[in-house]
Amino acid sequence: MRHRVGKYLTRLACFLLGVSAIGIALFLFVYVFWKGRGVISLSFLLDSPSGVPVGTDGGIFPALIGSIFLGGLSALMGGLLGIGAALYLAFYSDRKWLSVLVNTAILGLSGIPSILFGLVGYTLLIYKLGIGRSLLCASISVAAMIVPFVSIRAKKIFEEKRRGYMEESLGLGLSKEYTLRKLILPHCASELLGTVALGMAYGMGAVAPILYTGAVMQADIPRKLTDPFMSLPYHLYMLVNNGFSLEYAFGTAFVLMAFLLLVQLLCKGVTSLQERKESR
Amino acid sequence: MLEIQNLKAGFGKKEILHGINLAIPGHKITAIVGQSGCGKTTLLKSMNRILEEEGGYIDGSVLLKGADCKRMPKEMLRKKIGMVFQQPTVFPCSIEKNLSYVLKYHGLRDKSAIRQEIEACMKKAKLYDEVKNHMKTPAKNLSGGQKQRLAIARSLCAKPDMLVLDEPCSALDLKNTIAIEKTMLELKEQYTLVIVTHNLAQARRIADWVVFMDRGGVLEVTKKDMFFEHPSSELAREQLSYI
Numbered sequence: 453m454r455h456r457v458g459k460y461l462t463r464l465a466c467f468l469l470g471v472s473a474i475g476i477a478l479f480l481f482v483y484v485f486w487k488g489r490g491v492i493s494l495s496f497l498l499d500s501p502s503g504v505p506v507g508t509d510g511g512i513f514p515a516l517i518g519s520i521f522l523g524g525l526s527a528l529m530g531g532l533l534g535i536g537a538a539l540y541l542a543f544y545s546d547r548k549w550l551s552v553l554v555n556t557a558i559l560g561l562s563g564i565p566s567i568l569f570g571l572v573g574y575t576l577l578i579y580k581l582g583i584g585r586s587l588l589c590a591s592i593s594v595a596a597m598i599v600p601f602v603s604i605r606a607k608k609i610f611e612e613k614r615r616g617y618m619e620e621s622l623g624l625g626l627s628k629e630y631t632l633r634k635l636i637l638p639h640c641a642s643e644l645l646g647t648v649a650l651g652m653a654y655g656m657g658a659v660a661p662i663l664y665t666g667a668v669m670q671a672d673i674p675r676k677l678t679d680p681f682m683s684l685p686y687h688l689y690m691l692v693n694n695g696f697s698l699e700y701a702f703g704t705a706f707v708l709m710a711f712l713l714l715v716q717l718l719c720k721g722v723t724s725l726q727e728r729k730e731s732r
Numbered sequence: 733m734l735e736i737q738n739l740k741a742g743f744g745k746k747e748i749l750h751g752i753n754l755a756i757p758g759h760k761i762t763a764i765v766g767q768s769g770c771g772k773t774t775l776l777k778s779m780n781r782i783l784e785e786e787g788g789y790i791d792g793s794v795l796l797k798g799a800d801c802k803r804m805p806k807e808m809l810r811k812k813i814g815m816v817f818q819q820p821t822v823f824p825c826s827i828e829k830n831l832s833y834v835l836k837y838h839g840l841r842d843k844s845a846i847r848q849e850i851e852a853c854m855k856k857a858k859l860y861d862e863v864k865n866h867m868k869t870p871a872k873n874l875s876g877g878q879k880q881r882l883a884i885a886r887s888l889c890a891k892p893d894m895l896v897l898d899e900p901c902s903a904l905d906l907k908n909t910i911a912i913e914k915t916m917l918e919l920k921e922q923y924t925l926v927i928v929t930h931n932l933a934q935a936r937r938i939a940d941w942v943v944f945m946d947r948g949g950v951l952e953v954t955k956k957d958m959f960f961e962h963p964s965s966e967l968a969r970e971q972l973s974y975i
Contacts, residue, residue, distance in 0.1 A: 616821040620883075622785055625811030625890045626837045634833065639824050 484709060488702030496703055506670050507687060508697045512704050516711070517673045518681035519656050522591055522666075523715075525677075527652035529595035534602025534651065535644060541603075542610035543618060543628060562600035567660040569597045574664035588677040590666025597661050598651035605647040609640055642719075642726035649719040653712040659685045684708040733758035733894060733924045734779065734813075739792035741771075741778045748774045750948045751792070756894075756941075761916060761925045763935035763956075766945035767971075772928040773818075775945070776896050779926070780813040781806055796893070811838065814887035816897040820879040822871035827863055830871045830882060834889040849889065856922075857885035858915045877908025884915060894924040901934065913938050932975050936960055944968050 485492070496511040503509030537558060545551030573593030577583050617639075621631035637644075659667075667686035674681040684704055691701040734756040742748040748771045756762050764772045777783040778790050781801065794801040801809050823830050831850045840846050850867075854860035859881040863874070871882060880900055887895055897916070901909040916925055916938055929935055935942055935956070942959040944952040944967075951965040963969045 616819075617823060619782070619785070620817060620821040620823075622806075623780070623782055623810060623815035623817065624834050624887060625807050625809075625814070625892075626834065627807050630837050634837075635823060 481706075481709060484702055484706045488699060488704070488706045490699050491703035492706060497707065500672075501670060501682075501687070505694065505696050507691050507700055512682075512684065512687060512707060514671060514673050515682040515684045515687040515704070516707065518587070518667075518671070519684045519708070519711070521587055521674060521681065522594060522662065522683055523652045523656040525587065525591035526594035526598060526655045527648050529591060530598035530651055530655065531602055531644075531648035533595065534599045535606045535648075537599070537603045538606035538610055539632070541607050543632065558600045558603050561596070562604065564597075565660070566597055566658050567663075569593045569661040570664050572596075573661060578665060584678060585664070585666050585668065585680045586678040587666055587674045587681045590662040590681070590683075591677075593661040593665045594655040594658060597658065598655045601654055602647055602651045605650070606644055609643050609647065610636070642723040646719040646723050649715050653715055656683075657685055657708065657712065659689045662686055684711075733797065734926075735793075735795040735798075736775075736779075737793045737795070739775070739778060739790070739794065741774055741783055741788060741790045741792075743786075743788045748948050749778065752948075752950050754943060754950055754953060756924065756926055758924045759920055759922075760940035761920050761927060761938050762941040762943060763939035764926065764928045764943045764945060765930065765932060765935050766951075768930060770945045771948040772930075772945055773898055774948075776815075776898055776926065776928050779894075779896055780810045780815055782810070782815060811890045812892055813894045813896060814890055814892035816880070816883045816887055816895065816900050818899045818902055820876075820883040820900075822874065822879050822882060824872065825870070826868045827871045827874070827882065828867040831886055831889050834886055838890055850885075853885040853888040854882075856888055856915075856919060857881045858911060858918075859885055875908070877904050877911055880904065880908070880912055881915060884912075884919075888919075888923075892923065894926065895919065897925065897927045899928055899930065901929070901931070909934070932971065936975075 497516065498513050499511030500514055501507045501510045501512060537554060541551055541554060545554070570593055573589055573596070577589040577592060578585060583589050617635055618628070618631055621635060622628065655661075662683060663686070666680055667683045668680040669682075669687075669690050671680050671682050685708060688701050688704045688708065691697055691704065736752055736754040736756075739749055739752040739754075740747055752775060764775060766772050774783060774788070777786070777788070779794060779801075781790060783790055784806075790802075796804075796809070796812060804812075823833060825833070828850060831853060832846050835846050835849055840849060851860060854863070859878060862878060871879070874882060884895070884897075884900075901912050904912065913934065916927065919925060920940075927935075927939070939956045942952070942954060942956050943950055944959065944963070944965065946965075946967055952959060952963065952968055954964075959968065960972065963972055
């Protein structure tokens with residue numbers, strides 16, 4: 453009897469916890485949408501911000517495009533570095549001391565507060581190298597922030613799922629590089645893409661690393677890497693921090709959340725397609 | 733075929749094999765038997781230096797047809813000494829691609845030659861008749877026994893001189909075990925086979941020579957009949973009394 457009660461209580465607790473996770477996500481979406489519903493429209497997505505102070509009228513188009521550029525660039529840089537580090541750790545770390553060092557560096561990086569990436573980016577890239585507040589500096593700062601995020605997850609993918617393939621392949625007299633190129637990377641591609649997209653979403657949502665390195669309150673769509681740019685989270689931060697317009701802030705927040713959700717769904721779709729292709 | 737001289741192997745400071753001397757005869761099946769943890773698999777993985785990929789070390793010499801394996805490029809060595817693992821891992825693609833992947837690496841480009849080679853290797857592994865009509869289907873849908881035979885066929889694609897098999901039947905039922913054993917008996921005409929098994933009855937059924945190991949050393953290397961009828965070590969006698 454006691455066992456049965458325990459069993460049902462455990463099930464109930466798990467169910468409630470699972471439902472509450474969905475509930476929190478749903479509540480956030482609905483709440484943010486409700487608060488910003490007055491400004492969300494097609495012109496809000498496609499117009500530039502206007503009004504005095506700026507952002508209290510018009511739209512968020514440059515911020516949306518700036519966020520996409522920032523996300524794309526930082527995902528490219530951070531993704532390449534993160535996956536490269538994971539490949540090294542999973543398949544090439546013959547020297548134990550070096551792999552311990554790389555691992556520790558990655559774990560250390562993952563624990564650094566995001567504002568420090570902004571501060572170091574500002575000091576090194578803007579103050580020392582004199583590049584100026586720009587999309588490039590902000591992307592580098594965000595990329596450094598997402599490297600450990602991507603690396604830790606990519607290493608897990610390589611180690612947990614694909615290491616058997618490497619051993620089997622080496623046993624057939626094939627080289628590590630051929631196995632990576634022809635077998636492991638193609639079959640991990642969708643999962644790696646998902647990981648990089650998660651990293652991109654994480655980076656796109658951060659304000660601290662771009663605060664001093666590239667984001668500004670008003671700018672056109674960046675035409676070159678050295679242009680300053682607008683981004684959704686920074687725009688949101690400024691609207692709330694300066695008390696300009698809460699309704700516009702919620703509208704911006706909803707677009708940011710919806711955009712990140714869209715990225716996740718797209719990646720999920722790609723992963724499912726690949727899985728279906730493999731099982732056919 | 734393969735001569736092992738004063739082979740010491742292990743991981744870090746832990747030595748698992750303590751100076752093994754052994755000669756593996758060509759075109760025979762040599763079964764390495766012994767209790768769990770005695771170093772059978774380590775010995776097998778030392779032969780083609782897979783142990784080094786797992787972070788292990790190998791000291792001493794292993795000579796394949798007189799050539800020092802340590803001086804050979806690892807890929808070349810493993811092409812000559814193909815390996816079949818305990819748990820067969822099929823690659824996440826079709827049955828056909830599982831084999832063509834190996835053939836292409838080893839330089840075969842012509843499509844019809846690849847098809848012929850796949851057919852030949854699968855026939856040798858006694859898998860062709862069962863799967864010839866669905867070569868394009870994912871290999872992961874095969875049964876455990878079929879996967880193991882696919883692993884054998886894939887190893888044969890590299891045209892090895894020798895095949896080393898690490899407990900290839902440990903996860904299989906009797907029917908599949910017998911199928912694998914039949915395959916091995918036929919393969920020994922063309923290849924030298926070394927099989928690690930904890931199953932003495934299996935060694936009795938298929939082996940020509942038996943290597944009996946204990947605690948990282950070789951206690952006996954004898955012809956099968958000699959081993960099963962007049963084992964020289966006390967431990968072997970004790971173990972044989974259970975079958």
